[in-house]
Amino acid sequence: MRERPIPVGISNRHLHLSQRDYDCLFPNQAMSVRKELKQPGQYAADQTVTLVGPKGKLEKVRILGPVRSSTQVEISKTDARTLGIPAPIRLSGDLNDTPGIKLVSDMGEVNLTKGVIVALRHIHMSPLDALLFGVKHGDSVSVAIEGTPRGTVFEEVSIRVSPDMVLEMHLDTDEANAADADNPQAFAKILKVSS
Structure with missing residues (x-):
């Protein structure tokens, strides 16, 4: 998942x-x-x-x-x-x-x-998303930004879980520019969890 x-x-x-x-x-x-x-x-x-x-x-x-x-x-x-x-x-x-x-x-x-x-860079997700990804609120994960020529791995990405949240990773403009994350093909993928 x-x-x-x-x-x-x-x-x-x-x-x-x-x-x-x-x-x-x-x-x-x-x-x-x-x-x-x-x-x-x-x-x-x-x-x-x-x-x-x-x-x-x-x-x-x-x-x-x-x-x-x-x-x-x-x-x-x-x-x-x-x-x-x-x-x-x-x-x-x-x-x-x-x-x-x-x-x-x-x-x-x-x-x-x-x-x-x-x-701090973070991923918003619902409780169902957290279950599917095998993470919990407060976990720290490594995330790869893929689909771009400047693919990047971000460490220490915080997981934020709430029933009123929609799945989305948030980067600030410095981080997004480094990874070319405004590229329409860019997406994030969780690599590992370190609670």
Whole structure:
């Protein structure tokens, strides 16, 4: 079953906002849907912000909805260098001891004291998918990106299992560029599991 191809999704820089931070940045404005994402209930919003770091800024960074309990900014290592922020590689939601950043919209600003990460590469899957692939939530796997002239093996890919998840591997733009993963023929294949 591990031979089954896994779709690859490329995760560009983005952020998830708490309701409080969203209201500061976009007062009296509902978050509006620009595009539904593959993971059920999640979407790219019309609203964007500028990320301002000690060394630089990144404009038009897309907000993903719906709102969350904590604000989280996900960037690549290249973005981190541009901003001058030592963003650690973390799983989504693991925000302890992470750096902050300034968020700017046309209507407001928020100074975060923490919340900036480089997302650890991961595979979303349902419990049935996990059963078929012989893995469980929290496992770490090695994955080959195939179907491209720049095929690559990624180690330490985290497995994320939830009933509301759809099978998809997420790479950030640095990783995707290295493997040519935006090639329409590219797919992921689990090679081995190391829990």
